[in-house]
Amino acid sequence: MSVSREELAPNAFGSRLLALTRPGPAAWQNTVATAVGVVVALLLSSALIAATGGSPAASVQALFQGSVADGTAWTTTLLYTAPLLLVAVGACVSARSGVFNIGQEGQVLVGALFAAWVGLRLAVTGPLLLVAMLLTAALAAGAWAGLSSLMYRFRGVNIVVSTLLMTFVAQQLVAFAVNTPWLLQESRVGDAVVSPQSNPLPVSGRLGSFGEYPDLQVNGGLLLALVGAVVVAVVVARTRWGFRLTMLGLNPLAAKHAGVRVNALGGAALAISGAFAGLAGAVLLASPVGVNRLQPGIAMNIGWDGLLVALVARNRPLLAVPVALLFGVLRSGGGFLAATGVPPFLVDVVKALLVLAFVAPPVVTAVIRRRRAGARTARAERRPAPVAEEVAL
Amino acid sequence: MSAADDISTILSSGIRLTVPLAFAACGEYLAERAGAMNISVEAMMLGAAFGSIATASATGSATTGLLVGVLIGLLIGFVHGNLSHRLEINTFVVGLVLNALVLGLTSYLITVSTFDSHQVAQVSVPWLRDIPLIGHPLFVERWPVYLLLVIIPLTWWLVERSRWGLELRAVGEQPQAADVTGIRVNLRRRQALLWCGALAGLGGAYLAVGEVGSFNQNMTAGRGYIVIAAVIFGAWRLGRTLLGCALFGLADAMRLALPALGLTLNSQLLVVAPYLLALLAMLLFATRHREPRALGQPFERGST
C-alpha cells in the first residue's frame, strides 16, 4: 500500500484546499479556452452591434452605467441577482442528483401565483404574511416540480420533457388566475378597465431591504438567496444527505445498492429545485421596490436565465453567486442600452454566447486532447512498422 | 352558411395551422429516432422564419426566401449537431441556449430593420378543389404545402426502409452496438439533425412566407415546443406524430373559428391543450417502451 497524502498532511481539509489552488493542466487549458470563448462571444456581439449601425463602445458604456456605475444601478442589479441566484441554487441541487430540471420558468410562476394568493387572500398581518407567502411559494413550486418526479416514478415520463411541458401549463395557469375575477384578477374600481393582473400586495407582504434608495439598497431577497447558496453548498458538500445526493448523481445504481432511496431522494432534489424557483417567484412578487402584482409576465425569463447561471457555474452553488451577479449586471445594464439605439435584445444574444463560452471549453479541450492523440495515430500509420523477426509458424 | 361550409372552413384553417408543425415534426421525429433529442427546433423555426422574410424582402422572391429559410434551419441543425454530437455538450443545454440566442438575435434584427411582406404563390388544383367539404381545404393552398406529400412519405421511407434509417434507428436504440458494427454514431446523429434543421426550417419559413407573409418578433410563439409535444404524443411513430400535429392544429382552428360560429371556449385551456395532451399521452400509454432507448444520451466510444 502506498502512503496516502492525508497521512502526511494532518489537516486533510487544508490539503484539499491546496489541491484546488494547484491547477492541473486541464484546468489551465480550460481557463484559457474559457477566456478565448468569452472574448469571441464579446467580439461577435460587438460585430453585431457595429453591423447594425450601433457603437459597441457606447453599448459597453451603457451596460456599465446601468449596472454598476453607482448605488442606484447596483440596486437594480441586485434586484435581478436575487431571483436568478435562487433559481440557480435550486438547479444545482437537482443537477447534483443527476436530474435535469428545465422547468424553472414555470416553477417561478407557480411560486409567484401561490405567493400572490396567500398575500392577497390570507387574512394574516405583519411579518407573518411574508413568511407565509415565501413558504407557500416554495411548497407549491416544490410540489409542482415534484409532479414531474412522480410522473417519472410511476410512468417513466422523461423528466426533462415533463418539466419543459409543465412550464407551458404553468404559464396558462397564471394567465387563467389573473383573468378570472374570483381568483386573482384585480378588482374593478368603478367602471375602469381591469388588466390581467392581481391587486398589489399589501405592504406587509413585501420584502424588506437594507440601505436607502437611490443609494445602494440591498433587497431582502438577495440575503435569502445568499443564505440559500451557502446552506446548499454546505449541505451538499458536508452532510450525509449531500453525500447521498452526490452518490445518486454520479451513479444511481450504486446509490440504490448502498441503500439510498433513489426515487425519494431524486424526487426530493427535484422538489427542492422547484422550491427554490418558487421562492424566486415570491421574491419577484414581493420585491421591496417593484410592481408587487401577479402578472403573466412576472417571471421575466428569470427561470430560464437562472438555469443558465447554474450551467455556467457548473452546478456549484457558491460559484453561482458571481455568475448570477454577472447575469444581473447584463439585465440591468440592458435597460440602458436603449439610449445607444441598440435594441435591448442584444443582452439576450450576449447571454447566450457567454453561456456557450463557459460551457464549451472543458468539452472542447477534452476533444482536442482526444483529437491530438488521434492525429498522432494517423501520422504513425504512415510510418512503416519496425519489422519484427519473422514469426515462424 | 351550411354546416358543410363551416367544416370546410375549419378544415382549411386547421390544415394551414398544421402544416408548419407537420414539416418540423417530420424532422424532429427523425432526429429523435436517432436518439438526438433536440429542443432547438423552436430556434430552427424562428430563425428560418426570419431568414425567409429577410431574403424575400431583399430579393423580392418568396421562393428564394423559403430556400434560405431551409438553409438557416440547416445551419442551426449543423451548429446543434456539432456542439452536442461532436463536442458532446449536453443536448438540452445546447437547445436552450440556441433557442435563447435565436430569439434574441431575431428580435434584435427585426428592431433595426424593416421588411416588406411577401408570400409564395397559391396553387389551386382544378376539379379537385370542387370536391365538397375537403376540396377547398386540400386543393387550394400555397404551393409548399404540397411538399408535405413528398416529405412525409420520404421521411417514413428514410426511417423505416432505407439503410440510413436502419442505421439511425440502431443509433437511437443501442449506440454502442451500432458503433462496433461500424456505424458512425455521432455522424448519423449530426445528419439526423441536419434533416431536422432543414424541415424545421421549412416549417418556419412556410409560416413566414407561406402563411403570414411577414415576420414579427417571436412569431413562432412556441410552435417548436408543440412539435416536440407532438412527437411524444405520437409515441415516436410518424403517423401518430402527424396525427398529433393535426390534432393541435385543428384544436387551434376550432378555437379561432368557433366564435364565428357562435361558440366560445376557455382560451387558456385550449392554449395549454397540446402540452397537457402530450403529458397525458406519456402518462396513459407507457411510452417508455417505445421511446428510443438512447434518446437524449450522448455517445462516446468506449463508455457503456
Next chain:
Amino acid sequence: GCASNDATAPQATAPADAGAKTDGGTVPAGQPDVNGDGKVVIGVLSPGDINDKGYYQSFVDTAEAFATSKGWTIIKRGSVNTSEALNAARALCQQKVDMVALGASELRDAIPASEEPVCGNTAWYVPSSDNIQQTPKIVLSTDEADQSMLAAGYAAGLLMKDKGETKAGFVTGPEVDFTTTAAKAFKAGIRLVVPEATLTTTYSGDLNDSAKAKEATQAQISQGVKVIYPYLGGATDASAELANANGVATLTPGTDRCASTKPTFDISVLFSPGDYFKAALEEFAAAKLQLGTEKVWKLGVDPFPTVKLCNGTPEQNKQLETFIADVGSGKIDPKAEVQRLGS
C-alpha cells in the same frame, strides 16, 4: 381565514371631477430641459412591439419626429414587460431624461418611480384609461375607449347599412378587459345604425401571432362577415390583407392609415397615443406642460379621438360627422349607449 379579493383592492380614487384635475398642477422650472443639464432628452417606454406599424409604433414615431424637429434626443424602448416597467422607467431617469413617456396605460406600474429621487427632475406623461391615480408628478392623458369605439362601430354600421349587411367581426388578441370592452362599444356603435346587426368577436390569444389572427379572420370571412376590425398589434396587417383580398371592409386600430395601399383600410379610427402625446410635447416645448393635471380627450370636442371614412360617400361622411358632434355636445351619451346596445 380568507379575505375577499376586493378587500385588498387599492383604496383608490373616488374619481374626482375632471375640472378639478385640470385646474391644479405645476409647471416645472426650465421646461423643456427639466433637469437643467443643457439638453432635452425624452424617454419613451412602450409595452408593445414598436415596429408594429400601428398603435405602439405611432407613439414612438410621433415622439421621434417631434424630438428631431426640436433637436432633442429620444430614448425609445419597446416590448417592455409590464413586470419590468418600474425598472425600465428608473433606467430612463438614471440616464437623465427630461421626460418619461409611457406608451400605453399597461405600463402604469412604472408610475411609482416618478416619486423616487432618481426621477426627481423629470416630467411624466402617462396615457390613461380612467383608473390611474393622478399624482402631482404626472400628466395624464385620458381618452375613453367607449367613445372612439362607439364611433368606429357607427362608421362601420354606416358602411354595412348601405350594403345591406348585418354581420361584423372583431379580431383581437387576448381576452382581457380592454379588448372585451372595446368589442362591446364597437358592437353598440354598429347597432346604432343597424339595430339587428351581429358582431363576432374572436380572441386569437396573441396580438402579434399573425398566423392565428389570419385564421380567425378567415373563419369570420367564411361566415359572411363583411366588416372586420383587426384590433391587433403586430398581426394587424396580416389580418387586414386577408380581409382586403376577400373584399371585406377594415378599420384601423388607432392610426390614420387611409393612405395605406397594402393593406388598405376603409375606416381610420384615430385614438393613436402618438397624437395625444404630440399635444403634450408641444406644451412641453413651449414650457407650458402642467404636471399633476389630466387632459381628457373627448370625441367631437378635441381633434382626437376621431373616426373617419376613407372612401365615404358625402352622405355617410355627413352622418358620421353629425354623430361625432352629437357625442361631443353631450346629446349622445356613449356610456349609456354601450350599456344599452353593447351586450
Next chain:
Amino acid sequence: MTEDERARELTPPSAPALRLRGIRKSYGPVVACDAVDLAVHRGEIHGLLGENGAGKSTLMKILLGLVQRDAGTIMHGDDPVEIGSPQEAVALGIGMVHQHFSLIEPLTVWENVILGDTGKIDKTAACDQVREVSRRYGLPIDPLARVDRLSAGERQRVELIKCLRRDPSVLVLDEPTSVLTQAESAELFTVLRHVVRSENRAVILISHKLAEITAATDRVTVLRRGRVVFHSGTADTGPQELARRMVGREVSLGAEAAALGMLPVDGPAPGEPGTPGDGTPPAAAPALRLRDLTVTVDGVRVLSDLSLDVAPGEILGLYGVEGNGQATLGDLLSGLVVPDSGAVEISGRPVDLNRPGALHAAGLGIVPEDRHSSGVVLDMSVAENLVMKSLDGVTRRGFVSRRKMYAEARRLVAEFNIVTPSMDTPVRSLSGGNQQRVVLARELSAGPAVLIAAQPTHGLDVGAIEDMYRRLRDAASGGVAVLLISTELEEVMALASRIAVISSGRITGVLSTGEATAERLGMLVGGVAA
C-alpha cells in the same frame, strides 16, 4: 481428429491469410498492445490466450478498424492494408463476433444481420441469405424474429450468421462461450471446425480459459501485458506451459487452476471450507434462505420459484450460463429488484425487500456482478466508496466527519491491501483488481452474516483472482455464509462445497462438489434435472 486433419495442421499453407506486425496501441499511459506480431492461416483455429486486460480485444479492434493503431502493419495476403472502419475490414474478408454489445435488440434478426453493409436494403434477399447461412451451418434462426425475444444462445447464432454471411476469410470470435451452455459451446466449436476444415477459412478464437484453448484450437498465441510472449501449435504445448506463459510465472495447476479457467487437477485441500459435502445442506440453521422467489420482467419469468439455503461457514456455488437469471438474482439481493413473490430470510428473519437498504441492515453484503455500474461510484474517492454503505458510522448530527471517514478508509485500505495513491483518489483511476478490493473491503467491513459474490473475478488477472478466492474462503471460515454466483465452472468447483445449478430462472439441482462432474453439471445447466 482424423489423420488427414492432423496432417494439414502440421503443414500450414505457406502464406498466412493475415499477418500483424509490430502492432502498438496505448491508451494514455496504458500500453494495451506492444509490438504484437501475429499470423493466421487459412484452415486453422488460432487461439489468442491472455489474462483479462492483456490486450486481446484491443488487438482485434485494431484488426476490425474500430481502434486506430499507433504503429505497425497489417498484411492481408502479401499486401499491407489500412483498415479504417469495420466496413473496410469486411471488404477484406474479416468478420468479428464481439465480446459485448453488437446486436440492436429492438431490430429483427435480418436487420441486424445487414447492419453495417452498404447499398440498398433488400429484405427478401436478406432473409433468404439468413436462412441459407443458417441451414448451411446448422444454426436455426427465424430471420423475422426480434432480437430482444431471443435467448443468449440464439443471439450468438445471429452474431455468427451475421459474420458468416459476409463470407469472411478470417473470422474473429472474442470470448464467445461466456454466454453459452456447454452444449451450445460444443455446437459452436463444431460449426467453427466446419468453417475451418471444409471452407478453409481462418478463425481467431479469443479466450482467457485454458481449457477452451487447448480443446478447440490448432495454434495458440499468448499475450501478456500487451506483448506476444509465446506461440506454438496447440498440440505441441500443454496447459502447464500456457499457464506459465500467460501469467508470467510458474503456476500450479492445482490450487490456481480455476483462476486459469481449468478444472482443478486435485480438489481443495481437506479441512478447508470448500470440503466436498454430500449435497445436503449442513445441519446449522441457514444464514441465508431464499424462498420461492419469482420475478417477472416484461411478461417473462426471469426467476421462478427459486429456493436456496446457505449455511454459515459454507460457500454455495450458484452455477449456470449467463442470462439464466443470475443477474436478476444478484439485483434482487442488491435491493435493485423486488420479487413478485417469495421471501428472503437472513439469520432466520424475513427481510422487507421494499425497504431500501434493508438487506444491508439485515447483514447481507454483496460484491455485485458489474462493479462499475453498481459496485462503486467511479468519480468518488476511495475513502468515500469505502464508507458509502456505512455512512451512519462516520456521521455526526447529519454531518459526515472527514476524520472518521479517513480513519475507517485507512484501516480498510491496509487490511485489504488496496493499492491507491491516496484516499482522495477517484476509484476510476484504480486498477480493476483494486476496485474489486474496494468493494469487497466495504462489504466485509460491515461484518455481514451473508456475502453474495456475483462473478467476483470477472475482469481480474490471475493474481487478483487468487486473492479474491483466498478472501472468500477466509470469509467463509470466519462463519460467513457465502453465495458465489458464477458462470465459471472451474471457479465453483474450486471454491464451493455445494453447487446449485440455475437454468432458465429455476434451480435444476444441487450437488456436492464430490458428486459434481462436468457432465452432470452440464446436463443441469441445459435444464435437464439430474
